[in-house]
Amino acid sequence: MSALAYVLAKRQLPVSGSDLRSTHITQRLEAVGAHIFSRQEASNLELFQPHQERETVSVLVTGTTETATKDNHKFSVALGTLPVNETLPQVICSTAIAHSNSEYAAAYEKGCPIFHRSDVLAALIKDYQSIAVAGTHGKTTTSSLIGYMLLKAGLDPTIIVGGEVDAWEGNARLGDSGYLVAEADESDGSLTKHYPNIGIVTNIELDHPDHYQTLDDVVKTFQIFETQCDILIGCLDCETVSTQLTPAITYSLNPKKGADYTVTNLSSDADGTTAQVWERGTCLGQIRITIPGNHNLSNALAAVAVGRKLGLEFAVIADGLLTFAGAKRRFEDRGHCNGITFIDDYAHHPSEIAATLEAARSKVDGKTVSRVVAIFQPHRYSRTATFLKEFATCFQNADCVILTDIYSAGEINLYNINGETLAQEVNNYHAQVMYEPSLSTLTEVLQGILQPGDLVLFLGAGNLNQIIPQVIARYPGN
Numbered sequence: 001m002s003a004l005a006y007v008l009a010k011r012q013l014p015v016s017g018s019d020l021r022s023t024h025i026t027q028r029l030e031a032v033g034a035h036i037f038s039r040q041e042a043s044n045l046e047l048f049q050p051h052q053e054r055e056t057v058s059v060l061v062t063g064t065t066e067t068a069t070k071d072n073h074k075f076s077v078a079l080g081t082l083p084v085n086e087t088l089p090q091v092i093c094s095t096a097i098a099h100s101n102s103e104y105a106a107a108y109e110k111g112c113p114i115f116h117r118s119d120v121l122a123a124l125i126k127d128y129q130s131i132a133v134a135g136t137h138g139k140t141t142t143s144s145l146i147g148y149m150l151l152k153a154g155l156d157p158t159i160i161v162g163g164e165v166d167a168w169e170g171n172a173r174l175g176d177s178g179y180l181v182a183e184a185d186e187s188d189g190s191l192t193k194h195y196p197n198i199g200i201v202t203n204i205e206l207d208h209p210d211h212y213q214t215l216d217d218v219v220k221t222f223q224i225f226e227t228q229c230d231i232l233i234g235c236l237d238c239e240t241v242s243t244q245l246t247p248a249i250t251y252s253l254n255p256k257k258g259a260d261y262t263v264t265n266l267s268s269d270a271d272g273t274t275a276q277v278w279e280r281g282t283c284l285g286q287i288r289i290t291i292p293g294n295h296n297l298s299n300a301l302a303a304v305a306v307g308r309k310l311g312l313e314f315a316v317i318a319d320g321l322l323t324f325a326g327a328k329r330r331f332e333d334r335g336h337c338n339g340i341t342f343i344d345d346y347a348h349h350p351s352e353i354a355a356t357l358e359a360a361r362s363k364v365d366g367k368t369v370s371r372v373v374a375i376f377q378p379h380r381y382s383r384t385a386t387f388l389k390e391f392a393t394c395f396q397n398a399d400c401v402i403l404t405d406i407y408s409a410g411e412i413n414l415y416n417i418n419g420e421t422l423a424q425e426v427n428n429y430h431a432q433v434m435y436e437p438s439l440s441t442l443t444e445v446l447q448g449i450l451q452p453g454d455l456v457l458f459l460g461a462g463n464l465n466q467i468i469p470q471v472i473a474r475y476p477g478n
Contacts, residue, residue: 001094002029003160003172004120009034010174018044018103028170042106048089088112092120095188096410118190121160121182125194128158128180131306132194134225135202135235136218137352139183141291142202142299144327146306147173147181149320153312157181163327163346184225187211192224198309199229200302201245203238207349209386210411219244233305235298249309251301253294261305263297270363273297277304277314284314291326293359331359334468337475339452341369342468348379348461350390357397360455370453374398375442377460378406378422385415392425398457400449401430405437407462439463443470 001017002025009015009032018037019026026036037044091107094117099105107114125132133143140163147159148167157179159165160172184194187208204222206215219240226232226245234247236257241247252259253266255278263275272290275297276283289300300321307317326332329346336342347356353376360372374395378384384391384406395401403426405419423435434449436442450456450471458464 001092001117002026003162003170004092004117004124005029005034006032006170006172007124007158007160007174008120016044016047025170040101040103042102044103045089045106045110045112090115092117095190098410116190118185118188118193121184122193122195124158124160124180125182125184125196129178130180130182130196131198131200132182132184132196132229133200133202133302134184134186134191134222135200136186136205136207137349137355138202138295138299139185140327140346141296141330142200142302143181143183145299145303145321145324146200148324149303149307149312149317150179150181150310151175152320152323153307153316155179155310161327163329165327166325186218186221186225189221191221192228194225195228197230198233198306199225199231200233200306201226201238201241201247202235202299202302203351204240204244205349205351206386207383210380210382215240231309233302233309235302237298249305251298251305253298253301261301261308263301266294266297268292268294268362270365270369277301279304279308285318287318287321289321289324291324292331292362293355295355295359329465331356334458334465335472337472338450339368340450340454340456340475342472343455343457344465344468345457345459346461347459348383350387350394353391353459354394354397356457356459357395360457361397363455368453369455371399371451371455372397373400373402373450373454373456375402375404375446375456375458375464377404377439377458377462377464378419379461380409381406381411381413381415381417384422385417388417388422388425391422393429395426395430398430400432400434401426402434402436402442402446402449404435404439404442404464407460407464409462439467443467443474446471447474 005015016035018040030036089112091112091114093104097104133139140161143161144165147157150157156175156177158175160182162183164171184191188211206218212218232247233249234241234245236242236250236252236259250259251261253263255262260280262278265276267274272288274288277287304317329344332344334342334344345356347353363369403419403423419437420435423433427433436445458468
């Protein structure tokens with residue numbers, strides 16, 4: 001929501017919004033002219049009173065994304081214009097906002113036109129030469145990589161992603177060109193509203209059992225998205241993509257897959273990954289990325305495919321990939337003290353956790369890094385219950401696993417499950433598992449567990465990452 005608000009405000013549309021507290025996100029919006037309330041109340045709508053001969057009125061938007069809930073607050077924003085003599089604001093909400101939300105309820109009672117967050121994104125996608133990145137995993141990194149690559153190439157894109165990137169100081173930027181790079185979310189089915197020029201599908205798995213009953217339901221959403229893309233780029237390393245979709249351009253880390261773009265001579269070290277890139281049988285040259293893991297090499301290969309489709313020279317593409325530092329909460333280095341490295345990562349699905357821990361394992365050298373410690377906060381009761389067996393076996397690359405209680409994300413616990421249930425399952429497959437439900441207690445406990453040489457990963461889409469500064473502060477000199 002905040003990314004959309006930023007782009008619209010930069011496009012000189014009147015934008016208003018509210019949050020439960022001031023954050024760097026709301027401050028950035030205020031800096032570009034947005035009006036931010038310090039509360040979420042129905043009275044906020046009083047700003048939008050009828051005025052005679054007023055040519056435009058602000059549009060109240062209420063919503064959050066799953067990413068926003070990591071800060072344990074709901075974000076709402078208002079944007080748009082209406083014709084002369086219209087007096088009601090257009091209200092934009094996301095799936096995360098319940099109808100009982102006071103602002104939403106007031107807007108509904110007043111008869112305000114109400115739209116979904118995805119309607120705004122869909123309108124922007126139609127307004128640009130658009131590149132929409134979809135997939136169960138890797139959307140934020142892939143869209144950020146593509147956006148950064150185009151920025152470095154001088155194409156000045158507009159960018160809307162689900163994570164913050166230092167290169168544009170947030171989760172969005174407004175460019176002067178006709179290009180838009182956007183992260184397209186499938187979690188609530190709204191992916192089917194988008195009609196991009198280029199669509200990318202990184203992979204397809206069941207990740208949101210609160211919305212989808214089966215993997216087939218997820219596939220149907222992506223198949224509709226495929227028909228609405230002028231060109232679809234897909235990853236053949238995902239069996240579901242390779243068998244259920246027919247992308248016009250393909251990529252794979254396995255040369256035997258016969259993809260349009262592939263790699264050979266992979267070489268990974270503690271500082272990144274290097275590989276030779278091939279385009280339909282012709283060697284383009286070498287790329288190097290500093291973000292760890294083969295899953296990120298795959299994301300980079302998707303960026304290569306996009307860059308080449310847009311006519312970029314390979315050297316320009318490779319330069320952009322080399323200097324991309326990553327998005328926040330995607331293997332983000334949060335600090336070092338007492339010989340311990342602290343990493344923040346958004347991984348919250350078993351496949352994501354396994355990939356992140358594999359990347360972490362590649363950094364173990366027995367000298368500066370000797371042990372991988374995974375601290376995981378399960379996200380949503382429905383996801384934890386649905387993937388209980390998969391969660392139990394995804395921590396194999398961690399030397400020590402610490403689990404907290406489940407971050408509900410507003411769900412009601414209909415599954416009679418908690419973090420201890422998951423800890424018991426993980427304990428069946430892992431020798432060193434600990435359950436510490438309280439984050440405040442966990443902060444104290446970690447001081448007695450962590451030791452020099454540890455690579456500590458705080459995993460999850462909830463608010464676990466908020467304790468990282470407190471944990472670091474407990475060590476002398478911090």
